[in-house]
Amino acid sequence: MILTVTLNAALDATWSVDSLRPRTSHRVDDAQERAGGKGINVARVLGVLGHDPVATGLAGGATGRRILDELHSARIRSEFVAVAGESRRTLAVVSRDDGDATVFNGRGPSVTAAEWQLFHRRYAALAAAARVVVLSGSAPPGLPADAYAQLLRTAAAADALTVLDTSGPDLLRALEARPDVVKPNAEEIAAATGQTDPLRAAAALCSLGARTVVASAGADGLHAVTPEGTWRAVPPERLTGNPTGAGDACVAAIAAGLDAGSAWPDILRRAVALSAAAVPCPVAGEVDTAVFRRLLPRVVVETLPPGPGR
Numbered sequence: 425m426i427l428t429v430t431l432n433a434a435l436d437a438t439w440s441v442d443s444l445r446p447r448t449s450h451r452v453d454d455a456q457e458r459a460g461g462k463g464i465n466v467a468r469v470l471g472v473l474g475h476d477p478v479a480t481g482l483a484g485g486a487t488g489r490r491i492l493d494e495l496h497s498a499r500i501r502s503e504f505v506a507v508a509g510e511s512r513r514t515l516a517v518v519s520r521d522d523g524d525a526t527v528f529n530g531r532g533p534s535v536t537a538a539e540w541q542l543f544h545r546r547y548a549a550l551a552a553a554a555r556v557v558v559l560s561g562s563a564p565p566g567l568p569a570d571a572y573a574q575l576l577r578t579a580a581a582a583d584a585l586t587v588l589d590t591s592g593p594d595l596l597r598a599l600e601a602r603p604d605v606v607k608p609n610a611e612e613i614a615a616a617t618g619q620t621d622p623l624r625a626a627a628a629l630c631s632l633g634a635r636t637v638v639a640s641a642g643a644d645g646l647h648a649v650t651p652e653g654t655w656r657a658v659p660p661e662r663l664t665g666n667p668t669g670a671g672d673a674c675v676a677a678i679a680a681g682l683d684a685g686s687a688w689p690d691i692l693r694r695a696v697a698l699s700a701a702a703v704p705c706p707v708a709g710e711v712d713t714a715v716f717r718r719l720l721p722r723v724v725v726e727t728l729p730p731g732p733g734r
C-alpha cells in the first residue's frame with residue numbers, strides 16, 4: 425500500500441472569469457471546489473494508475489469536513505486526523521482571455537502539540553502497513569521544526585520507503601532523517617542549495633542526507649541522482665496547459681515505481697510521461713491517460729556519468 429501524507433490539506437477552489445482585472449468586479453461563471461494539497465493530488469493520480477492509496481494528514485473545522493466529504497466522493501481512502509483549527513482554502517482565479525491563473529493560498533490551522541502527537545501515533549500505525557510513504561507539501565503553523573524528519577524516521581523504522589516533496593526549511597531540516605527520494609523542482613533545489621546546476625545541487629542534497637534526488641525542471645524533464653546511477657529523462661514534447669500538479673504526478677509515478685520494485689530508468693520514463701500528461705489537465709491531481717500512453721515510448725532516458733560526490 426502507498427500512504428500519502430498531507431499535513432496542510434486544503435479546499436481548493438477554481439473560479440473562471442472572462443478577463444481578470446485588478447480593482448474591478450467580475451462575474452464568476454464557473455466555480456469548482458475540491459480537496460487539495462500535494463499529498464491528496466498524489467493519491468488522486470495513484471488512483472488513476474489503479475492503486476488504492478491511503479491519504480492521511482491533518483484536517484479541521486467545516487472546511488476539513490468538506491475536504492473529507494470530497495475525498496469520499498472521489499473514492500480515496502482517507503485516514504485524516506481532526507484538528508481544532510480550520511483547514512485552509514486556496515483560490516485560483518483563471519482568466520479565460522489569456523489562460524493565466526492568479527492563486528491565493530491560505531496559511532492553514534495552527535496545530536497543537538497534543539494534535540501532533542495524536543497524528544504521529546495514527547501515522548505510525550498506517551506507515552507500518554505501507555510499502556511506500558509519500559510526504560508532500562508545506563507544514564501548517566505550530567508543528568515542530570523537525571516534523572518531517574520525525575515522520576521519515578517512523579516510516580524507515582517500519583521498513584517503508586519514503587518520497588519527500590517539500591521545500592525551503594522543511595526540506596533542509598528533513599534531510600537529516602535520510603529520505604529515500606526527494607523531488608524538488610528547479611526553483612526549490614536552487615533555493616535550498618544555492619546551486620542552479622541540477623547535478624551539483626542534487627549532490628549537495630545527497631551530502632546532506634538524501635539517498636536519491638529527482639530534480640524536476642518543467643518541460644526540460646528531470647535529472648535523477650541515485651545510488652544505482654545518474655540519469656536525465658526528457659519529455660518528447662513540450663505540452664501546453666496548467667503545469668501545476670505536474671510535480672505531484674511525477675511523485676505519484678516514483679511512488680508507484682518504488683512500490684513495484686522497478687529499476688530507476690523505468691521509473692523515470694514513467695515519471696516523465698505521467699507528469700507531462702498532467703499538463704493538459706486543468707486541475708492538479710488529474711492526468712490524461714491517452715497522453716501518458718502516447719508519450720511513454722518516446723521519453724528519452726540518458727545515462728550520465730556519476731555526478732560530483734558519487
Ligand SMILES: Nc1ncnc2c1ncn2[C@@H]1O[C@H](COP(=O)(O)OP(=O)(O)OP(=O)(O)O)[C@@H](O)[C@H]1O
Nearest residue numbers: 609640641642643645663668669670671672699700
Ligand atoms: N510543459 C511541459 N511539457 C512537458 N512536460 C512537462 C511540462 N511541465 C512539466 N513537465 C513534466 O513534469 C515534471 C514536473 O514538472 P515541474 O518541475 O514543473 O514540477 P513542480 O514545479 O514540482 O510541479 P508542482 O506544481 O506539481 O509542484 C517535469 O519533470 C516534466 O517531466
Ligand SMILES: [Mg+2]
Nearest residue numbers: 589609671672
Ligand atoms: Mg512541486
